[in-house]
Amino acid sequence: MNVGPNEKRREDALKNALIQIFYTDTIGSCHVENAVEFLRPIPNEKIGQILRLVRLISGSVSDLLAFSFMENCSKALEYLDLDQMEEWVTKALSIYEAQGLHPATEFLSRPHETALSFGNSKRVATLEDVAGKLSILASGLTERTIRFEPSNTPFTDGETVYLPRTFSRFRNLEENLLFLKISAIHKISQIRFNSFLAPKDILIKLFPELDELKSEVDRPGIVHLLNILSERFKKTDILNLYSLIETIRIEKRLEEDFNGLKRDLFSFKNNLLKSIGPENSLMGNDAISQIGRFILMNYDPKFLPKDKSLRGYVKRLLKRNSTNIDSLNTLKFLLKNQNVINTLPLKGPFFYVGTINLSKLEIKILERRKKLEKKFVEILGALIVKNQCKGPLKKELEKASKDLKNTPSITDDIDSALAMVFQKGHCKDKKDSFLNCEHIILHENQDLLEKLKGVGREIMEDLGKIPSSYVSSTLDLATGYYDPTLLLDSKKEEAPSFLFFSYPEWDFRRGDYRENWCTVKEMHSNRASGNFIETTLRKYKGQVETLRRQFELMRQDFMCEKRQKDGQEIDIDAYVEAYTDLKARLSPTERLYYRLKQDRRDIAVLFLVDMSASTEGWVNQAIKESLVLLTHAIELVGDQYGIYGFSGMRRTGCQYFIIKDFNEGLTNTVKERIIGITSRDYTRMGPAIRHSTNKLKEVEARIKILLVLSDGKPEDYDEYKGPYAIEDTRMALFEARQYGVKPFCITIDKEARSYLPRLYGAANYIFVPDVRLLHKRVPEIYRVLTT
Amino acid sequence: MESDQRLSSFFISKKPFYLPVGNEIELAEIAYSHCLPLLLKGPTGCGKTRFMEYMAWRLKRPLFTVSCHDDLSTSDLVGRYLIKGGETIWMDGPLTLAVKNGGICYLDEVVEARKDTTVVIHPLADDRRKLPIEKLGIILDASKEFMLVISYNPGYQSVLKDLKPSTRQRFIAIDFRYPDEEHERKIVEIEAEIDHGLSANLVKLGRMTRRLKEQGLQEGASTRLLIHAGKLIKSGIDVNLACEVAICQPLTDDEELLNGLKEMIKAVF
Numbered sequence A: 001m002n003v004g005p006n007e008k009r010r011e012d013a014l015k016n017a018l019i020q021i022f023y024t025d026t027i028g029s030c031h032v033e034n035a036v037e038f039l040r041p042i043p044n045e046k047i048g049q050i051l052r053l054v055r056l057i058s059g060s061v062s063d064l065l066a067f068s069f070m071e072n073c074s075k076a077l078e079y080l081d082l083d084q085m086e087e088w089v090t091k092a093l094s095i096y097e098a099q100g101l102h103p104a105t106e107f108l109s110r111p112h113e114t115a116l117s118f119g120n121s122k123r124v125a126t127l128e129d130v131a132g133k134l135s136i137l138a139s140g141l142t143e144r145t146i147r148f149e150p151s152n153t154p155f156t157d158g159e160t161v162y163l164p165r166t167f168s169r170f171r172n173l174e175e176n177l178l179f180l181k182i183s184a185i186h187k188i189s190q191i192r193f194n195s196f197l198a199p200k201d202i203l204i205k206l207f208p209e210l211d212e213l214k215s216e217v218d219r220p221g222i223v224h225l226l227n228i229l230s231e232r233f234k235k236t237d238i239l240n241l242y243s244l245i246e247t248i249r250i251e252k253r254l255e256e257d258f259n260g261l262k263r264d265l266f267s268f269k270n271n272l273l274k275s276i277g278p279e280n281s282l283m284g285n286d287a288i289s290q291i292g293r294f295i296l297m298n299y300d301p302k303f304l305p306k307d308k309s310l311r312g313y314v315k316r317l318l319k320r321n322s323t324n325i326d327s328l329n330t331l332k333f334l335l336k337n338q339n340v341i342n343t344l345p346l347k348g349p350f351f352y353v354g355t356i357n358l359s360k361l362e363i364k365i366l367e368r369r370k371k372l373e374k375k376f377v378e379i380l381g382a383l384i385v386k387n388q389c390k391g392p393l394k395k396e397l398e399k400a401s402k403d404l405k406n407t408p409s410i411t412d413d414i415d416s417a418l419a420m421v422f423q424k425g426h427c428k429d430k431k432d433s434f435l436n437c438e439h440i441i442l443h444e445n446q447d448l449l450e451k452l453k454g455v456g457r458e459i460m461e462d463l464g465k466i467p468s469s470y471v472s473s474t475l476d477l478a479t480g481y482y483d484p485t486l487l488l489d490s491k492k493e494e495a496p497s498f499l500f501f502s503y504p505e506w507d508f509r510r511g512d513y514r515e516n517w518c519t520v521k522e523m524h525s526n527r528a529s530g531n532f533i534e535t536t537l538r539k540y541k542g543q544v545e546t547l548r549r550q551f552e553l554m555r556q557d558f559m560c561e562k563r564q565k566d567g568q569e570i571d572i573d574a575y576v577e578a579y580t581d582l583k584a585r586l587s588p589t590e591r592l593y594y595r596l597k598q599d600r601r602d603i604a605v606l607f608l609v610d611m612s613a614s615t616e617g618w619v620n621q622a623i624k625e626s627l628v629l630l631t632h633a634i635e636l637v638g639d640q641y642g643i644y645g646f647s648g649m650r651r652t653g654c655q656y657f658i659i660k661d662f663n664e665g666l667t668n669t670v671k672e673r674i675i676g677i678t679s680r681d682y683t684r685m686g687p688a689i690r691h692s693t694n695k696l697k698e699v700e701a702r703i704k705i706l707l708v709l710s711d712g713k714p715e716d717y718d719e720y721k722g723p724y725a726i727e728d729t730r731m732a733l734f735e736a737r738q739y740g741v742k743p744f745c746i747t748i749d750k751e752a753r754s755y756l757p758r759l760y761g762a763a764n765y766i767f768v769p770d771v772r773l774l775h776k777r778v779p780e781i782y783r784v785l786t787t
Numbered sequence B: 001m002e003s004d005q006r007l008s009s010f011f012i013s014k015k016p017f018y019l020p021v022g023n024e025i026e027l028a029e030i031a032y033s034h035c036l037p038l039l040l041k042g043p044t045g046c047g048k049t050r051f052m053e054y055m056a057w058r059l060k061r062p063l064f065t066v067s068c069h070d071d072l073s074t075s076d077l078v079g080r081y082l083i084k085g086g087e088t089i090w091m092d093g094p095l096t097l098a099v100k101n102g103g104i105c106y107l108d109e110v111v112e113a114r115k116d117t118t119v120v121i122h123p124l125a126d127d128r129r130k131l132p133i134e135k136l137g138i139i140l141d142a143s144k145e146f147m148l149v150i151s152y153n154p155g156y157q158s159v160l161k162d163l164k165p166s167t168r169q170r171f172i173a174i175d176f177r178y179p180d181e182e183h184e185r186k187i188v189e190i191e192a193e194i195d196h197g198l199s200a201n202l203v204k205l206g207r208m209t210r211r212l213k214e215q216g217l218q219e220g221a222s223t224r225l226l227i228h229a230g231k232l233i234k235s236g237i238d239v240n241l242a243c244e245v246a247i248c249q250p251l252t253d254d255e256e257l258l259n260g261l262k263e264m265i266k267a268v269f
Ligand SMILES: Nc1ncnc2c1ncn2[C@@H]1O[C@H](COP(=O)(O)OP(=O)(O)O)[C@@H](O)[C@H]1O
Pocket: B017, B018, B019, B020, B021, B042, B043, B044, B045, B046, B047, B048, B049, B050, B051, B179, B187, B191, B223, B224, B227
């Protein structure tokens, strides 16, 4: 390593000091070299104090712990001043006393977490500080749910924004918080303004010389392109260059649309300018420096690149209608003029721009592509099924499906794709159609159509077209599709202690039930012990307290019953009416009183918990936590409730688990069954719902609610999937309503599925994308539903 | 004479400002010409009431609006006897007035009313178009001009309050949602009498708040709330404060959501 004479002297001094401290046979000289390396970043004015602490640790307890301290002390200094550092060390020593070397080392090895409670954390901005607010802002900006996760360098994979867990490079907290915010906004804008998606055709046109681009047609366009370019131009940091160019485009767009963010960007750039030292010369005349300068100077026209052609490209980026293609064009220009490219001297101040992680992006883009295809097929399928009531349409569809398969042509846009499907039979808002419809004309189709268009637009951003296969596979699904021949289960499970029930299933293709199609086996759920309940109640202490207040209020609801035959007070309205009736020679009513009575809530709720394999892990844990909090709260109100779980495999193997029967109290056995809830097999929802309805039928209550907690779609091992499963579930819910049961579904999933409104009815479900919020959401939903 | 005067107050003489967003005017006119009752579905504050005022003006019919609540009784709709100077006189309720005078009866937020109250509208809603008045012992026939309109908010999640299918199925439904960005900007601009830029920002904010369903915000800011904020700002109140009190606070009490909403305000203004 290249070290100046001063450095050398300092190093020798350090070495000497360390040898004095550790002068024993156990410490070899290579360890000392390591230690010098650890201490190199410590500024001179602090090194004395640090060495004192090293001596303290090694002298009083352990050399190994002292090494661990040295290894981490430069990091810890980011959070602590020297006084606080001493406290931090004292804490480590006491951990050593109490628990031994390993926990103490562990404590010291996480300065970013353990040091925070010691203090000058006042300056340190943490991701937790900002993530909550920013994720809400991010939803507003992108119409998606965006998560935040820690990482050393900022980047995004298109769904999650990765940011440093803590940041403290600026002088005060405010500036550090602003850094995290601006960096987050930059990532969010890459998503909002589409930095990473472009149809391949366009890119091939833009870079016709790159033959590789034409191969591997399915790789996401921009990711593939950037990969190829990085290979070709090894000396240039293509990814950073592209990010930098995109920065102009996306920040400019942000500034135009959001005054507040514009101000934030302005003060952020000021902070940056203040913080970069003279060695970070902004004076370069190469293209990158010119671009960097323009960004740092907050797009002051005075700092537009001097180079005339470059200026043209940059000006194009400033236009409102610029796209990522303009950025790629600029990139292409810069790469052609190799001479304007050196390295990137500006990495320091542009830390906030972060990096691009091509492999993570690619994974997410491909995942998203699949999801969008599925969504598209689902919505289109739902639309078709809805419009299927008339027989001839089905024939039309089958024909359209065949035609589509025979023409390799690509459907160019959504409208024409839709036109193919809906040419016939679609009820338009034409005047005379009103007269044909005897019933209400609900515009639910409109809703679905709009969603379909939205999904279509997202697909186009990536692929530039809707592949015809998307449409034809929908048609398959909606018409002939799955072979209904079933693998018949030969062996029937028999166990005397189980109860068996048999239920029909709705086959929407035939428009009829399959009688006695499913067998439901009812049994008690497994028990498990442990302190899960206590831990959960402790973990959410604050929430438990709030719930107690809210739920006690519910119990004390008073209701004023008007127009009663007897009661505490005279009902003035009724009295006046009776009096006037009398005068008008009508026979007056006798119901002249009102009664204040404690509202007998008279509610029975059945919780139906999805115990399918897909709930394994976090979801299962969250469901259990929610049940603990909820049961705790309901006990205060005194509503009747039962908890049941379901899973199983195949129509003859539906399982229904009793966790808490309606007539059971919240006993220890019940608690153990809650703890014992585990994930099992598949999700055949129909039979479980039908069985629950039967259970509710036997309960006496004015209001009966069936609350389903599940993590997504009904699906079994056999043909029970897609529209078949959805339509059967829908029918089961419909049957429940016929018996006066109000179904409501809580769906835990990362993304709202388009079939949910069809399945549950728009107002009868809620969708919780973040399982970490489930424990909050469930009791809240219960409260809203029953008041 | 007196009743004439009373009646005339239900006509809307000045053209209300209503900016059509889709084909809702056309649909309502078709329903009217075919004597079909109308159901306006949509979130609160998206222009349903204003639309009916406009339609009443356009069709030149008196408008009788009833805001429904769970204490609403059949007498409140149909009418009752009152005592005046020792005598009883019959006083028509809004529904009866509308039927007698060929007007429009608009039952706002109909799910709020108890079911036994709303049964009186059933014979009016189907092709009988009759209103029985028990106390008078008569049955009124509605004229061709009479129109029944009800509104409700489908986003409402209390399962205890839902429209009975047998009621729903008699109606022609118009789906109201918040106007698209362009229209909403214009509406807020005109209604709050503010400049284009400010209204554009308010609408931008409003639309951002409507994307938080997954974060736990059932309903985002309505057009009405945006107009309120606009008016406050126009009267000289600081933008941030105005948005906070007129938009954020009415939407939620949740601390985390409030912080997020404030972050949105800070970003937009
Ligand atoms: N299309 C529109 N044209 C004009 N004003 C509108 C329109 N939509 C909404 N508004 C404004 O929004 C406000 C709230 O609408 P309102 O009709 O009271 O809502 P709702 O009855 O749906 O709850 C109205 O006072 C009006 O100022």
